[in-house]
Amino acid sequence: MSGKFITFEGGEGTGKSTQIKLLNDFLKQKNKQTLLTKEPGGTEVGAELRRILTEGEVNKLDAVAEALLFFADRRLHMVQKVWPAMENDTWVLSDRFADSTMAYQYYAYDKRLSKEDIQALYRFAVGDFVPDLTIILDIDPQIGLARSFKKAETMTNKETRIENQGLIWHERLRSGFLEIAKDNPERCVVLDADKPIDELHLEIVDIVSQRFEL
Ligand code: TMP
Numbered sequence: 001m002s003g004k005f006i007t008f009e010g011g012e013g014t015g016k017s018t019q020i021k022l023l024n025d026f027l028k029q030k031n032k033q034t035l036l037t038k039e040p041g042g043t044e045v046g047a048e049l050r051r052i053l054t055e056g057e058v059n060k061l062d063a064v065a066e067a068l069l070f071f072a073d074r075r076l077h078m079v080q081k082v083w084p085a086m087e088n089d090t091w092v093l094s095d096r097f098a099d100s101t102m103a104y105q106y107y108a109y110d111k112r113l114s115k116e117d118i119q120a121l122y123r124f125a126v127g128d129f130v131p132d133l134t135i136i137l138d139i140d141p142q143i144g145l146a147r148s149f150k151k152a153e154t155m156t157n158k159e160t161r162i163e164n165q166g167l168i169w170h171e172r173l174r175s176g177f178l179e180i181a182k183d184n185p186e187r188c189v190v191l192d193a194d195k196p197i198d199e200l201h202l203e204i205v206d207i208v209s210q211r212f213e214l
Pocket of ligand 1: 039040054070095096097098099100101102104105162163
């Protein structure tokens with residue numbers, strides 16, 4: 001495959017969506033063909049799965065069903081969007097990917113599933129394909145949650161099923177992402193998301209430019 005696959009990860013209120021758009025603009029300026037996408041919900045069926053996963057009561061799905069649905073969404077995303085785009089020389093930028101499953105469904109939910117089960121689902125759904133680069137935006141959950149509450153005040157947000165958790169849960173989520181980065185030092189870069197938007201964008205541009213020799 002001639003394209004690249006770059007994933008953005010992190011907890012609530014890290015500014016992921018803003019940064020992924022800015023990187024997309026930068027790559028376009030460099031004359032790259034790009035596809036900006038997300039999980040869950042990057043495909044038509046995925047959008048339905050996203051609604052099931054993010055809305056309603058937290059206990060309407062058990063841990064196994066929840067993980068299976070995230071991987072069903074991911075499988076369709078790879079087959080219908082990511083891989084075809086990469087074969088067509090496109091740089092795919094995904095707002096979340098499989099590290100989110102490990103961070104949310106394993107670390108944040110305090111290991112309701114085993115790491116091995118999540119890894120086995122990954123192999124089944126995605127095979128041995130991995131992102132070329134993963135940018136993990138890291139922020140103190142107290143700051144991140146304050147940011148996302150502020151944003152929620154101005155929006156009608158029904159997507160509260162997973163995120164409506166206490167501070168300790170969000171702290172486990174944060175350390176989960178940091179563990180993942182430690183376990184995958186070649187692929188993952190952790191950046192301080194409590195920085196001005198422009199400064200963080202320049203850091204991301206530097207990392208991407210160096211890694212892919214732009
Ligand atoms: P978003 O906040 O990036 O829009 O993602 C929607 C929610 O889905 C968010 O609370 C994180 C959660 N999520 C998981 O719990 N596991 C996953 O594998 C993914 C991709 C997202």
